[in-house]
Amino acid sequence: MKKEQEIEMLKEFSDANSTSGFEEEFVKLFSTYAKNTADITVDGMLNVYAAKKENKGDRPVIQMDAHSDAVGFITQAVRPNGLIKFVPLGGWVKYNIPALKVKIRNREGEYIPGVVATKPPHFMTAAERNSIPEVADMSIDVGSSSREETIKDYKIDTGCPIFVDVKCEYHEKSGLFFGKDFDDRFGAGAMVDVLDNLKGEETDFDVVAALSSQEEVGLRGAYVTGRKIKPDLCIVLESCPADDTFEPDWLSQTGLKRGPMLRDMDTTFLPNPKFQQYACDLADKNRIPYTRSVRTGGGQDGAAIYYEYGAPTIVIGIPVRYEHSPYCFSAYKDFKASVDLATAIIRDMTQEKLDSFKEVI
Numbered sequence: 001m002k003k004e005q006e007i008e009m010l011k012e013f014s015d016a017n018s019t020s021g022f023e024e025e026f027v028k029l030f031s032t033y034a035k036n037t038a039d040i041t042v043d044g045m046l047n048v049y050a051a052k053k054e055n056k057g058d059r060p061v062i063q064m065d066a067h068s069d070a071v072g073f074i075t076q077a078v079r080p081n082g083l084i085k086f087v088p089l090g091g092w093v094k095y096n097i098p099a100l101k102v103k104i105r106n107r108e109g110e111y112i113p114g115v116v117a118t119k120p121p122h123f124m125t126a127a128e129r130n131s132i133p134e135v136a137d138m139s140i141d142v143g144s145s146s147r148e149e150t151i152k153d154y155k156i157d158t159g160c161p162i163f164v165d166v167k168c169e170y171h172e173k174s175g176l177f178f179g180k181d182f183d184d185r186f187g188a189g190a191m192v193d194v195l196d197n198l199k200g201e202e203t204d205f206d207v208v209a210a211l212s213s214q215e216e217v218g219l220r221g222a223y224v225t226g227r228k229i230k231p232d233l234c235i236v237l238e239s240c241p242a243d244d245t246f247e248p249d250w251l252s253q254t255g256l257k258r259g260p261m262l263r264d265m266d267t268t269f270l271p272n273p274k275f276q277q278y279a280c281d282l283a284d285k286n287r288i289p290y291t292r293s294v295r296t297g298g299g300q301d302g303a304a305i306y307y308e309y310g311a312p313t314i315v316i317g318i319p320v321r322y323e324h325s326p327y328c329f330s331a332y333k334d335f336k337a338s339v340d341l342a343t344a345i346i347r348d349m350t351q352e353k354l355d356s357f358k359e360v361i
């Protein structure tokens with residue numbers, strides 16, 4: 001794809017309203033892009049399977065993975081004063097939530113603007129000024145004055161999903177995107193771009209790009225995509241938290257404009273070591289920058305897929321600053337390098353190389 005097309009796609013992807021269990025808007029958008037190069041099917045959990053058009057059906061399969069959901073919230077109940085009590089979907093930290101601008105999808109499918117209500121400082125006690133309330137005590141205000149008004153007029157009640165409302169911007173001079181939900185819309189964008197790079201090309205493997213749902217609440221969709229595809233090899237395209245603004249240089253392992261992060265460990269996953277080294281060597285050969293990382297936190301779909309079928313799996317991580325917050329930075333350069341590496345792996349992969357990842361003697 002041309003750079004302008006990629007930038008437009010990533011902005012559109014970032015702006016889409018999609019949180020765990022409510023991925024339909026993004027599923028539709030992703031499918032619109034991927035259908036030029038792949039045959040699309042969607043299962044009942046809203047996992048998308050984009051099978052490269054040149055697939056033959058009788059060859060080993062490379063699964064690419066990205067996820068369609070992002071952290072968000074769900075309406076638990078409407079309080080007597082009309083404010084909404086909500087529950088987080090995915091891994092939020094409470095200090096990122098107050099004063100957040102959100103949209104709630106009501107019973108009729110309309111998006112209603114709201115804000116996570118905060119008490120004006122004028123009314124706060126000294127103790128309140130220095131503490132953050134528990135999420136269970138926070139509320140979203142849509143401007144209503146009673147429970148009845150919120151339910152009857154705004155048509156918001158238990159189960160309505162709540163999305164972060166931030167519009168993505170791209171700054172040509174810095175080469176940076178600024179917006180929300182880059183985790184994992186940039187991974188999804190990378191899959192579209194890899195399929196586009198391989199359009200009309202013969203590869204040794206069938207290729208299926210799987211867009212999984214409900215990753216942020218426990219990798220749920222990827223368990224299903226892995227079982228359905230039964231991959232022989234898997235490349236996870238995941239947007240990964242950058243640490244370059246709070247770790248010292250010697251310990252920083254994921255930073256803006258340093259290329260994708262190849263994950264050596266997180267709390268759920270250790271990659272196939274030979275596949276990991278092969279990916280690093282191929283990146284070196286193609287002059288694609290990358291970093292390697294050992295993480296003591298986090299997890300991703302690779303765990304669900306790898307541990308189901310034992311297919312050699314790696315994670316190509318696109319660095320994102322301030323993941324799981326409403327405002328993130330990510331570099332176009334890193335997106336592109338991730339696409340280049342995944343494309344190079346698929347083009348270069350042979351049965352012999354795949355077999356070598358499993359050799360122990």
Ligand SMILES: [Zn+2]
Binds near residue numbers: 239
């Ligand atoms: Zn993610």
